[in-house]
Amino acid sequence: MESLSMTDTLTTICANSRAHVAMRSEKHSLADREAAAAAASPPRGFIAAIHAAHAREDKALIAEIKKASPSKGLIRKDFHPAAIARAYQAGGATCLSVLTEERWFLGADNYLIEARAACTLPVLAKDFFVTRWQIANARAIGADCILLIMAALSDAEAIDLEAYAHSLGLDVLVEVHDAAERDRALQLKTPLLGINNRNLKTLNVDLVTSFELADTPGRTLVAESGLSGPAELAALQARGINTFLIGESLMRHSDVEAATRALLA
Ligand SMILES: O=P(O)(O)OC[C@@H](O)[C@@H](O)c1c[nH]c2ccccc12
Numbered sequence: 248m249e250s251l252s253m254t255d256t257l258t259t260i261c262a263n264s265r266a267h268v269a270m271r272s273e274k275h276s277l278a279d280r281e282a283a284a285a286a287a288s289p290p291r292g293f294i295a296a297i298h299a300a301h302a303r304e305d306k307a308l309i310a311e312i313k314k315a316s317p318s319k320g321l322i323r324k325d326f327h328p329a330a331i332a333r334a335y336q337a338g339g340a341t342c343l344s345v346l347t348e349e350r351w352f353l354g355a356d357n358y359l360i361e362a363r364a365a366c367t368l369p370v371l372a373k374d375f376f377v378t379r380w381q382i383a384n385a386r387a388i389g390a391d392c393i394l395l396i397m398a399a400l401s402d403a404e405a406i407d408l409e410a411y412a413h414s415l416g417l418d419v420l421v422e423v424h425d426a427a428e429r430d431r432a433l434q435l436k437t438p439l440l441g442i443n444n445r446n447l448k449t450l451n452v453d454l455v456t457s458f459e460l461a462d463t464p465g466r467t468l469v470a471e472s473g474l475s476g477p478a479e480l481a482a483l484q485a486r487g488i489n490t491f492l493i494g495e496s497l498m499r500h501s502d503v504e505a506a507t508r509a510l511l512a
Pocket residue numbers: 311313373374375396422443471472473474492493494495496
């Protein structure tokens with residue numbers, strides 16, 4: 248795996264994603280991916296599952312399957328997506344997130360396919376979506392939701408990609424990490440707004456980001472990145488955030504099911 252030393256990590260990863268899509272689309276055209284998307288297993292409601300947890304007065308956990316990251320390198324050696332998916336579901340997770348980005352997160356489409364087949368939870372394809380091809384491909388492999396990162400997209404691109412995702416039956420999680428991106432994201436239709444505590448340009452994590460944006464009205468807020476303990480979740484819940492996207496701290500436990508249960512207790 249490569250490490251990223253440049254300051255603008257996000258630009259580098261997105262440029263690589265575009266090049267990768269250009270290569271893959273020679274083998275499978277957009278029309279091919281759209282046909283596969285239309286034939287894919289019907290979407291499991293991702294946002295509906297989160298809202299159902301809230302209706303039960305539960306917090307909602309989006310549990311992430313992640314082998315490595317540019318900031319931490321290899322996170323877990325014995326990496327079996329199906330087993331981790333089952334452990335997350337047994338431990339009480341509401342939804343899954345599966346990294347599919349190959350070069351820096353060591354993800355793969357197959358990990359999403361294996362994880363989704365092993366459980367009944369809705370699954371977020373966690374990647375750097377900058378083209379329609381990637382979105383059609385995500386639905387084709389079974390994804391129920393995709394991620395749109397405002398820092399990587401113009402307003403027009405974000406609006407276009409969201410409409411395209413919705414046309415394929417996908418839910419959308421839009422991700423921001425400051426007030427300016429949040430304001431831009433409010434132009435989108437999706438109710439699901441992720442606040443990433445990790446600045447994707449510098450890779451630094453600061454939970455203050457979630458606290459600062461916690462008063463955004465009219466959206467289901469998701470606190471993302473750098474979360475590890477029940478006390479942090481309680482502090483965020485006190486500010487009205489009841490949905491959490493957590494990867495690394497759970498993936499580092501040998502007993503993922505017990506760790507998930509303990510976190511949600
Ligand atoms: O492993 P963590 O620190 O719990 O973070 C999970 C998730 O928030 C993080 O993987 C993430 C959030 N937004 C992203 C965008 C791309 C890649 C990864 C991410």
